[in-house]
Amino acid sequence: MSVRFPLLLLGLLAGCGRDLEAEYREALGTPKALALPSFPESNPPTREKRELGRRLFYDQRLSGNQTQSCASCHEQRLAFTDGKPTSTGSTGHVLTRNSQGLQNAAYNSTLTWANNGLITLEAQLMVPIRGDRPVELGVNDGNEGEVIARFESDAEYAAQFRAAFPASPSGVTIDKVVFALATFCRSLVGADSPYDRFVAGDTSAISDAAKRGADLFNGEKFECFHCHGGVNLGISYRDARTTAETATYPFFNNGLYNVGGDGGYPARDQGLYELTLHPDDRGRFRPQSLRNVALTAPYMHDGSIETLEGVVRHYAAGGRNVESGPNAGDGRLNPLKSGLVRPFAATEQEIADVLAFLETLTDTTFVENPAFSAPP
Template identity: 50%
Template sequence: MLMKRIGLALTCSTAFLLGGCPDQSQTTIRNPQQAETNFIWNIADNIPLPIQPADNIASEEKFELGRHLFYDTRLSGNGTQACVSCHEQDKAFSDGKATPTGSTGDVLARNSQALVNTAYNASYTWANTSLVRLEQQILIPLFGESPIEHGINENNKADVLSTIASDPTYQTLFSDAFNVSADQVDYNHIIDALAVFVRGLNSFNSSYDQFQRGDTSALSASALRGSQLFFSEDLECFHCHGGYNFTDSLADSGMFFVNKPFHNTGLFNIGGTGDYPSDNQGIFELTGKASDMGKFRAPTLRNIQLTAPYMHDGSIATLEEVVDTYATAGRNITSGPNAGDGRLNPFKDGFVSGFSITDDEKTDLINFLESLTDQSFIDNQRFTNPWEQ
C-alpha cells in the first residue's frame, strides 16, 4: 500500500496492512516544511517524500559534505574507522559480517543494518523506540562508549574536530553547506551533514520496481510466482515487510500517524522461558516489559540479496535458511547456553506461525526477494567514495 504525499491519517485498518495496529506505540508527525527543493532524492515519482526535520532540510551541499565525512577515517578517535567501515556500497551499505568490530576492537552485538531508504524509517537501530531521527542515531556510533565504534570521546573530540575543520577541502565544503568558517565548525554540522547523506541513500529501481512500472519483462516467471507467495496469507511475509519499502517500520511526509512496530520472530527461547541472550533482548532492554522480550524492528527487504548474514545478530547465513526458519515458525536450538525452542516462545509475533513450502516454491520466493536488488543503487557514483575520485 502506498501512502501518498497528502495529509491522510494512518487509520487502524491502514496500519494493520502495514503491520501495525492499535496496540503499537504511535507518534504524531506534522511537519510543515516539506516543500520540494533542488535536492536529488533518488526516488521514483510514485513514492512520497521522506520526512525531514525542520532544522536540517536537505541540500546538495550538505549531502556532498556528508559523503566526504562518511568515507573519512579521520572521523574516529584513533583515525582508523569511518562510517563505510561497516556500511559498504556494494553490500547495500551493510558489511557482510555477522556483527561488526569497532575502532578499538569492541565487537558489537548487533548486525550492521543496510543503509537503504533509511529516510523512511519510523525508528532507528534494531531496537529503540525513542530514536526517530537520523541525527539522534548518528550520535551512537560516533560517541558511544559501550560498545565503542568510532571512539570519539572527551579526550580526543577536540583533536578530531580540528583535523576535519583544518582540511582545505572541508573548509570549502563546510562553507558551502552551512556558511561557516573553519573556526565555526562544530559536531552539529558534522552530524547534520551525515544525516542528509544517509537520507539521500534511496533505492527504488529494482527489477520488481521496473515490473510495477509496466516492464513485464523485468521479472522472471519464477520471481513473479514468488511475489504471489510473498503477498499471500499462507506465508504472511507482507504483514511485517509490506508497503513500498518492504517494512512495517515506515514514515513519510504524507502520514499523520506513524506506527513503530517491533517483532519477536522466535529465534530464541532460552530455557523455555521466552528469554533472549542477555546482550540482545530487543526493546525489552528499554521498556522492561516481559512482552517486549526479543522484539526488534523489521528491516527493509530492499537489496536483501546483498546484505547477508541476516537477523539482528547476523546468526542466519542465507536467505534459504531465513525462509526455513519462518517456515518452521521459529528456530529450535537444541544445545548450548542458548538452548530452547523458539517456535514455542510465548512472546513470539502471531504472524510467525509457520507454513508449508516446497523446494520449487522456496526457489520462487527467493528469486522474488532477489528481484528487490537495485543494481543502479549499488553502482550509483553519487554515493561512492569522493576521496578516491
C-alpha cells in the same frame, strides 16, 4: 539539537511561494517513485550538506584513532552492510548487532534494530560517532577537540563546512558533522530493482518463478507481507507528509530464540526490552527492509542465519530450535512470538520461488550509483 514531531509540517512545504518540496527533492536526489523523506525543521536538505556528508561518510579521520569510517561497516557494494554476523568497532569491540543496509533507511519510522525512541537520523548518528557501549567510531570528550581540528585545519573541508552552514560560518562542530551525514543518509534512496519495474507494469522484468514467489510472499500462507509490506518491504515507514497519527512503529518477535522456555533471548541482546525493560518486549525487533536482501547476508539482528534459504526455512518451521549451548531453547514455542510466525508446509518449489522473488529486490542502480560512492 531541537527535534520535533511531526518532523516536517505540510504547511512548511506549501509555504512562501517557493516550491520547497521540489527544492528538497532536488537537493537529495529523491526519485519520482519515492516520497520526500522526513527531516527535522532544523536541518533542511541542501546539496552542499549532502556532498559534505558524503565526504565525511568515507573519511577515517571521523574515528578517534583514524582507523574507521562509516563505510567500514556500511559498504555500498553490499547495500551498505559489512557482510559480518556482527560488526567490529574502531577499537576492536565486537558489537552485538548486524550492520544494517542503508537503502531507504531514511523512511524508517524508528532507527536501528530495536529502538522506539530513535526517530531521527540526527539523533541516531550520535550513536556510532560517540557511543561507548560498544565503541564504534570512538569519538569522546577526550578526543572530540582533536577530531574537530582535523577537519578545521583542512582548508577544503573548512570551505565545505562554510558552504553547508552559511548561517553559522565559524568553525566545525559535531552537530554540523551529524547534520551533513544525516543529509547524505537521506539521499541514499532508490526504487529501481527488477521487482520495482514489475510493480510499475513491466511484466517481463521478473521470471515466472519470481512472480509465483511474489504471490506467496504476499499471501496468507507465508504471511511475509504483514511485516515486510509497503514500498520498502518493511512496515516501519514515515515520510515528510506522514503525521503522528499515521506513522507506524512495528516491533516483533519472530521466534529466533526461547532461552529458558519463557520467551527469553540471549542476555547480550533482548531487543526492545533493553530499553523498555518490559518482559513482553523480549525478542522484539523492527522488521528489516528487504531491499537488496540478497546482498546483505548474514541475516537477523545478530547475523545468526547465514543464507536467505535458511531464513525462509526458519519461517516455514515457525521459528528456530536452538538445541544446545547457553542459548538453547525452542523458538518455535516462544510464548512472545508474533502470531503471524507459525509453521506452514512449504514445498521445495515454493521455497525456490520465494527465493527467486527475494533475488529480484537487488537494485544494481542503487549499489552502483556513483553519487553514493567515495568522492573522488
